[in-house]
Structure formats: C-alpha cells, structure tokens
Amino acid sequence: MRVILDQVRKVYNSGETNEVVALERVSLAIDKGEMVCLEGPSGSGKTTLLSILGCVIAPTSGSASIGDKKIARLPDHFRTSYRRQLVGFVFQHFNLLEERSLLENVTLPLYPLGVSPKVRRERALPLLRRLAIDHRRDFPVRQLSGGERQRAAIARALINDPPLLVADEPTAHLDRPLAAEIMEIFAALKAEGRTVVIASHDPLVFTHPAVNRRLALVGGRLLADPSGER
Amino acid sequence: MTPHPLGRLLNILDYALSSLRRRLLKNLLVFAVFTLVVFLFASLLLTRGALGDMAGRLLAAAPDITVQQLVAGRQVPIAAGACERLADIPGIGICRGRLWGYYFDGENGANYTVIGLPEAPERWPAGLSGAVQGRLPQPGERGKAVLSTAVRQQLGLEGRRFFSLFRPDLQLLSFEAVGTFTASSDALTADTILLAEADIRHLFALPEDQAIDLLIDVVNPLEIETIAAKIADRLPGVRVVSKGRIAKTYRAVFGWRSGITATTLLLALAAFVILAWDRASGLSGEELREVGILKMLGWQSGDIILLRFCESLLVSLFAFLSGWLLAWVHVAYFQAPLLRPVFLGWSVLRPQFPLLPPVAAADLFLVLAISVAPYLAATAVPAWRAATVPAHSVL
Numbered sequence: 001m002r003v004i005l006d007q008v009r010k011v012y013n014s015g016e017t018n019e020v021v022a023l024e025r026v027s028l029a030i031d032k033g034e035m036v037c038l039e040g041p042s043g044s045g046k047t048t049l050l051s052i053l054g055c056v057i058a059p060t061s062g063s064a065s066i067g068d069k070k071i072a073r074l075p076d077h078f079r080t081s082y083r084r085q086l087v088g089f090v091f092q093h094f095n096l097l098e099e100r101s102l103l104e105n106v107t108l109p110l111y112p113l114g115v116s117p118k119v120r121r122e123r124a125l126p127l128l129r130r131l132a133i134d135h136r137r138d139f140p141v142r143q144l145s146g147g148e149r150q151r152a153a154i155a156r157a158l159i160n161d162p163p164l165l166v167a168d169e170p171t172a173h174l175d176r177p178l179a180a181e182i183m184e185i186f187a188a189l190k191a192e193g194r195t196v197v198i199a200s201h202d203p204l205v206f207t208h209p210a211v212n213r214r215l216a217l218v219g220g221r222l223l224a225d226p227s228g229e230r
Numbered sequence: 231m232t233p234h235p236l237g238r239l240l241n242i243l244d245y246a247l248s249s250l251r252r253r254l255l256k257n258l259l260v261f262a263v264f265t266l267v268v269f270l271f272a273s274l275l276l277t278r279g280a281l282g283d284m285a286g287r288l289l290a291a292a293p294d295i296t297v298q299q300l301v302a303g304r305q306v307p308i309a310a311g312a313c314e315r316l317a318d319i320p321g322i323g324i325c326r327g328r329l330w331g332y333y334f335d336g337e338n339g340a341n342y343t344v345i346g347l348p349e350a351p352e353r354w355p356a357g358l359s360g361a362v363q364g365r366l367p368q369p370g371e372r373g374k375a376v377l378s379t380a381v382r383q384q385l386g387l388e389g390r391r392f393f394s395l396f397r398p399d400l401q402l403l404s405f406e407a408v409g410t411f412t413a414s415s416d417a418l419t420a421d422t423i424l425l426a427e428a429d430i431r432h433l434f435a436l437p438e439d440q441a442i443d444l445l446i447d448v449v450n451p452l453e454i455e456t457i458a459a460k461i462a463d464r465l466p467g468v469r470v471v472s473k474g475r476i477a478k479t480y481r482a483v484f485g486w487r488s489g490i491t492a493t494t495l496l497l498a499l500a501a502f503v504i505l506a507w508d509r510a511s512g513l514s515g516e517e518l519r520e521v522g523i524l525k526m527l528g529w530q531s532g533d534i535i536l537l538r539f540c541e542s543l544l545v546s547l548f549a550f551l552s553g554w555l556l557a558w559v560h561v562a563y564f565q566a567p568l569l570r571p572v573f574l575g576w577s578v579l580r581p582q583f584p585l586l587p588p589v590a591a592a593d594l595f596l597v598l599a600i601s602v603a604p605y606l607a608a609t610a611v612p613a614w615r616a617a618t619v620p621a622h623s624v625l
Contacts, residue, residue, distance in 0.1 A: 056526065056622045077530060080621070084528030095523045095624050099252050109527040111245055114237025156527070 001067040001086070001163035001195055003030040003053060008062035008072075010048050010220075022048040023059070024220040030213075032163070035186065035196040037206040040217035046199040047168060049217065053197055054166045055083035066164060084109060088157030092169035094149045096156075098142040102133065105141055106155045127155040131185065147178040154185060165189060167198045171205055183208045242533060246540035261549050267502050268553025268601050269560070270495050270568075275597065276561040276587035277569045278485075283588050285480040293445035294454050296471045297461060305469070307440040312465055316446070319460050323449045326353065327441025329430045333395060333423070338384045344395075344434075346427035361419070364409030367426045376409035376424040378416070398435050405429070491572055496600075503604045513616055521616050522624035531617040538613030539606070546605040550598060561587045 010023040022045045030036050040046050051057045052064055055071050058079065064072040066086050071079065096105045106127065107120040115123070128134035131151040136144060144152065150170060157165060167186070171179035179202065187210035190196050198205055206214050216223040250257050299308035313325035329346030348354060349369050359366065367374035377387070385393045387407055394402045411419040425433065436442075446461070448454050458472045513521075521534055560566055565585050 051622050080525070080528055080530050083526075083621075089526060091624070095519075095526065097520060097523060100248070104248075108524065108529075111241040112233060112238055112529050112533040114234030114239075114241060116237060117241075117244070160528075 001032050003164060003195060003197070004028070004063075004065050005049075005052065005059075006063045008049075008052060008059045008064060010045070010052065010057070011060045014060065022220050023052070025062070026217075026220075026222045028215070028222060030195055030197065032195055033190060033193045034212045035190045035198070035210050036213045036215060037208075037211045038197060038199040038215050038217060039201065039206060040199075044217040045220040046217055048220075050166050050168055050197065050199055053164070054087045054089055055079045084113070084160060086162055086164055088160065088162040088165045090150070090153050090157050090165065090167035090170050092172050094153045096141040096149060096152055099140055101138050101140055102128070102144065102148075102152050103137040105152055106159055108156065109160050123159060124155065127158055131155050146173055146175075147181065150174060150178070150182055151185070154182070158189070163194055165194055165196045167196070167200075169200055169202070170198060171200065171202045176204065179204050183210070186210065238533070239536070242537050243540050243544075246537055246544060249537075250541060250544060257545060261545055261552075263502055263505070264546060264549035264601070264605065265553040265556065267495070267499050268550050268597060269556045270498070271492070271597050271601065272554045272557030272593075273560050273566060273569055274491055274495065275590075275593040276557055277566045277573060277585065279590055279593060280561060280566075280585035280587045281573055282481065283586065285477070292473055292476065294448040294451065294473050295446040295458050295461065297444040297446065297465065298469045298471065299443075300467055300469050305443075307436060307442055308444060308468070310439055310441045312444060312468075316461060316464060319457060319464065321449050321453045321457050323447040325444060325446045328443050328445050329427050329434075329436065330442050331430070331434050333433075335384065340384050341421065342381055342384075342423050343421050344423045344425060344430055346430035347424055348427055361412050361415040362409040363412055364407075366409060366424070367429075372426055372429055373403075373405055374408045374426065375405040375429075376411060377407050378411045378419045378422050379413070380420050381423055382407065382410060395433060397433060403429075403433055491569070499600060499604070503608045513612070513619075517616065518619055519624060521619040522621060525619065525621035526624055534617035534619075535613050538609065538616055542606050542609040542613070543602075546602040550602050553601075554594070554597065558587060561585050 005026055005028040008023055008026045008028075009021070012020040012022055026045075026049065038046050038049065048057070052059050052071075053066075055066070055074075056079075058074065059072050062072065063070065066082070069082055069086065071082055074082065097108075103121065103124055106124045107115075110120045110123070125134060125137070128137055131154060133144075133148050133151045133155070136148060141149065141152065150173075154170075157167075165186070170186070171182055174182060183205060186196055186198065187208065190210050198211075200206060205211070297308065297312070298305045299312075300306070308327070310327040313327065316322060316325055326348070331344050333342045333344050334340075335342060347367055351369065354366075362376050364376070366376060375393075377385070382388070387393055391406050391408075392404055393407065394404045396402055405425065409424075411422065411424075430436070431438070446457075448457050454472050454474065458470045462468065462470045524534065525531075560568065562585065570585075
C-alpha cells in the first residue's frame with residue numbers, strides 16, 4: 001500500500017508562546033512492500049512523522065494518504081477507524097498491559113470489533129507460533145523477557161493484518177542478537193508485501209539489507225538520504 | 231472490518247470484568263460500602279413494608295368503629311347503655327361494650343393487657359378458639375385465664391398453673407391458667423391475659439353499667455366514616471376511632487420513623503457518591519496509560535466510555551443485588567434486628583410476630599434509583615475524561 005505525504009506541516013501549541021514546529025513541509029512517498037528507515041536526533045520530528053503516517057494525529061497543513069484513503073483532515077473517530085484497519089504500531093517501550101496475559105495483549109485491537117474470544121484466539125495463535133512465543137501465551141506480560149515483549153508487540157501490530165507497519169525504535173531496549181532477530185522478523189513482513197517504516201538510531205536497523213531507503217529528519221525537515229541512495 | 235455491535239458489547243463487558251478482577255481490593259472496598267448502603271435502605275423499606283402488611287392484617291380483624299369516652303382529654307370508662315342511644319342510626323350492625331385494661335406488674339416491670347372474654351360464645355372474636363392451646367374459660371366459669379407464652383414466663387408459671395393479680399384495693403385474686411395463646415397469634419397476644427368479663431370487672435373494680443369502650447360493626451364498610459361522624463354528633467365528649475383512622479395512624483408512625491431513618495441513610499449515600507466520584511475522577515498514571523494504549527490500538531472514545539460504564543454498572547448492580555438479598559435475609563430470616571427497635575420501640579413484652587416482607591417492585595426500583603443511578607451518574611464524567619485521553623499520549 002503506497003503512502004504519500006505532501007507538504008506536511010505539524011505545529012504544536014500553534015499561536016502560543018510555547019509553539020513548536022515539529023515538521024516543516026515534509027513530502028514523502030513510500031511504495032507498497034518498501035522498508036524505510038527514518039533517522040534523526042531526538043526532537044527532530046521522527047515520532048510526529050510516524051504519528052501522522054499511523055493516523056494517530058493530523059497534520060496542521062498538507063495532505064497525507066495511505067493507499068486511496070486521505071488521512072490528513074479526518075475527524076478523530078475516522079482516523080481511529082483507519083488506524084485499526086491500515087496500521088500496525090510497534091512502540092519503543094512496547095506499550096503492553098503488564099498485568100494482562102500475552103494472548104489478551106495481542107488480541108486487544110480485536111475487542112472493539114466484536115470478534116468472539118474463539119476467533120480472537122484462532123487469529124492470535126498462528127502469529128504467536130510464528131514469533132515463537134506461543135508457549136508463553138497465558139503468561140502475564142510482566143513475566144516476559146524484553147525480546148518476548150517486543151515479539152508480543154509485533155504480534156499485536158499484526159493481529160488486524162495491516163498493510164502498513166510503523167515501528168518507533170523497535171530495537172532500542174534489546175541486546176544485539178535479539179535486535180537482529182527482530183529485524184529479521186521485519187524483513188520477513190516486508191517480504192510478504194507490507195510497507196514498513198522504522199524510526200531508529202540503531203545502525204543494526206538502518207544497515208539491514210532489507211531496508212530500501214534511509215531518510216533523515218533534522219529540525220522537522222526531511223533531508224537527503226543519508227546513505228546517498230534514493 | 232465492520233464492528234459487530236453485540237460482539238463489541240460482550241467483548242467490552244468481558245474486558246471490564248477482567249479489569250475489575252485486576253483491581254480487586256479497590257473494587258471490593260467500593261462494592262462493600264455500596265452493598266452496605268443498599269442493605270440499610272432495602273432493610274428499611276422491607277421492614278416498613280412487612281410492618282405495614284402486618285398492621286393491615288391486624289386491622290382486618292379490628293372492629294369498624296371504637297368509641298371512647300373522654301374526660302379532660304383522657305379516656306375514662308363509658309356507660310354501657312350508650313349503645314342504646316345509637317341503636318336508631320341506620321347501618322350499625324352490632325354495638326357492644328368491651329372490658330379491657332392494662333395491669334402493671336411492678337415486680338417484673340412489665341405491662342400486661344388484660345382483656346375480657348364475653349359470656350356469650352357468639353360474641354367471641356372469630357378464630358379465637360384456634361389461637362389457644364389448652365382451652366378457653368367456659369361461659370359462667372370464673373377464675374380461669376388464657377395467657378401468652380411471654381406472660382407465662384414473666385409470671386414464672388413454668389410448671390405451675392395458678393397466679394395472682396392485685397385489685398385496686400390490694401385484694402389478691404387468684405387465677406388458673408387453662409390455656410396459652412399460640413405463637414401464630416403473637417402479634418395480637420404477646421402481652422395478653424384473657425379473663426372472663428365478670429373476672430375483669432372484679433379485678434379492675436369496674437361498675438356493672440360501665441365498659442372501657444364500645445365496639446361497633448358497620449353493615450356497609452363504605453359507610454364507616456359517615457356513621458362515625460353521626461356517632462360523634464350523637465354522643466358528646468367521645469372520641470370515635472374508625473378502622474381507616476387507625477390505618478392512617480399506623481402509616482404515619484411507620485412513615486415518620488422510616489423517614490427519619492431514610493434521611494440519615496441518604497446522607498450516607500450522598501457521602502458514598504462523593505467518595506465514588508473522588509475515586510473515579512482521580513485517574514492514576516497506570517489507568518491513563520492503559521486508556522492511551524487502547525486508543526492507540528483502535529479503541530474509540532465510545533469504547534472507553536462503554537468500558538467505564540460497564541465497570542460501574544457491574545459494581546453497582548452486583549452491590550445492589552447483594553445488598554437487597556442481604557436485606558431480605560435480614561428482615562425475613564433474622565427478623566430485622568437492626569431496625570425493629572426503630573419501628574417498634576422498647577418493651578419488656580415485645581410481640582414476636584414474624585416479619586414477612588412483601589415483594590414490591592416499587593421499593594426495588596426506588597432503591598435502584600437512589601443507589602445505582604447516582605453511582606453511574608457520578609462515574610459518567612470521569613469516564614468521559616478518561617475517554618478523551620489522546621492516543622498519542624503513549625508515544
């Protein structure tokens with residue numbers, strides 16, 4: 001699914017003394033099945049860009065679309081609906097509910113869709129098996145290791161079979177072997193035809209062979225590909 | 231994928247239940263306080279209902295009209311011949327003098343109600359024979375008595391049959407207990423000694439031509455109030471008490487007492503609702519994070535509000551049902567030990583009649599309306615506040 005941003009600007013606290021311009025006229029096109037790595041120092045606007053791509057927030061100006069869906073001017077209700085259908089999120093801090101079981105966490109996006117417990121389980125178990133954490137399905141998340149948590153977060157992002165995966169620093173809290181494993185999972189997902197956008201500081205991520213493009217954000221502006229390739 | 235409305239509701243209900251289990255201690259506390267408040271309210275209504283029913287059953291056996299002679303605002307014996315002055319009022323069925331009084335037992339600090347049994351068996355109250363274990367004094371028989379079990383105990387008659395009562399001139403009269411009132415008549419007879427009319431007249435030194443009051447039965451119950459007014463006109467200085475007026479008095483007394491208690495309980499309920507508001511409105515960091523994650527994963531604000539509503543509904547509804555059930559057990563099984571003194575006052579010989587709370591949908595809805603509804607209202611705004619937590623707060 002093709003993702004397009006055109007002249008996207010995002011301003012927080014507009015018109016106030018603490019106004020922050022997070023993104024400045026960012027234009028970007030990502031093709032279906034492409035894996036893009038987004039680099040940049042803290043405060044450069046990476047998370048804001050991911051949030052706009054992930055239908056979490058709306059840009060202040062400019063246009064954005066995922067496939068044929070225009071997402072820039074949508075009311076919150078529709079943006080949430082598109083987010084549920086189109087985007088799988090993987091967070092830096094996993095954002096799992098610690099006291100709930102792995103299976104519950106993975107199936108959380110299915111609850112408001114009215115999917116029955118049986119079907120929820122049927123959809124989650126193959127994902128857990130694929131990510132090699134099915135033996136931990138009934139464990140509360142607080143008992144899982146860092147690697148298992150990140151796999152759980154990926155399983156949760158995939159439960160609705162989204163065409164676009166957005167990951168914010170997915171390897172930040174993992175040791176090298178685990179980080180490499182996670183990148184192999186993303187590479188496999190890309191190979192299935194999913195579009196993958198990863199924000200990361202980690203060289204292991206942006207040097208991974210599956211990454212098609214590297215983009216750099218500085219002060220809210222998109223710079224040329226830091227690797228020199230387009 | 232289009233959300234399935236029923237499946238969505240069931241899933242959110244399922245999630246709400248598991249959330250309540252996870253915050254077990256906090257929710258148990260709210261549940262316990264809520265149950266206690268409902269229990270007290272429901273006990274109050276059930277006790278009042280049971281007493282009202284009992285009063286209704288007692289009044290069914292009461293005479294249509296009672297006529298009492300007053301002097302300086304106090305009741306005094308009435309001339310038995312007064313019945314003759316009422317004979318020409320149309321609609322009066324039977325008019326007869328009644329002999330009864332209170333006997334204070336100084337030794338035990340108890341008051342007995344002493345009632346005279348008419349000579350003619352056809353004037354005995356209906357069902358009297360069935361309410362006595364043993365026998366009644368026979369017509370013309372003197373010195374025999376029927377007592378309640380409580381009076382027997384007060385007089386120390388276990389294993390004895392004879393007891394003595396003082397006349398006003400301190401002459402001691404001896405009686406033989408030949409019967410005991412059954413437990414089923416306890417509401418009417420808990421403090422009663424039944425004697426032949428001749429014995430009671432002798433005991434209280436009442437002149438032959440006087441009775442304590444007059445009992446009147448009216449042919450058409452719809453005319454009771456009209457006939458009562460005519461009697462009041464015909465006999466100056468009397469108080470005419472109709473069955474309807476006694477019923478009103480019962481209702482007023484129970485209503486007043488339950489009103490006072492209800493006011494106190496309403497204050498407790500108000501305090502509870504404030505507590506619920508306070509607890510629900512202060513969202514913890516963990517709760518905020520959970521809402522942010524759920525919204526990030528595609529839960530709509532409406533889903534979060536429904537989730538919070540389900541949590542509140544589950545707590546309040548289960549507390550309501552538990553409170554009501556406990557109240558029922560308290561009143562019907564344990565006979566309302568917490569509230570009975572409020573309604574019945576203090577007495578050495580308290581009637582031990584069974585409280586049978588009526589099933590009144592109005593009472594059920596009243597308690598529902600003043601407990602569950604305010605709780606849901608108190609948690610509505612905090613639920614909305616939780617639902618407005620932005621999804622990007624977890625990024």
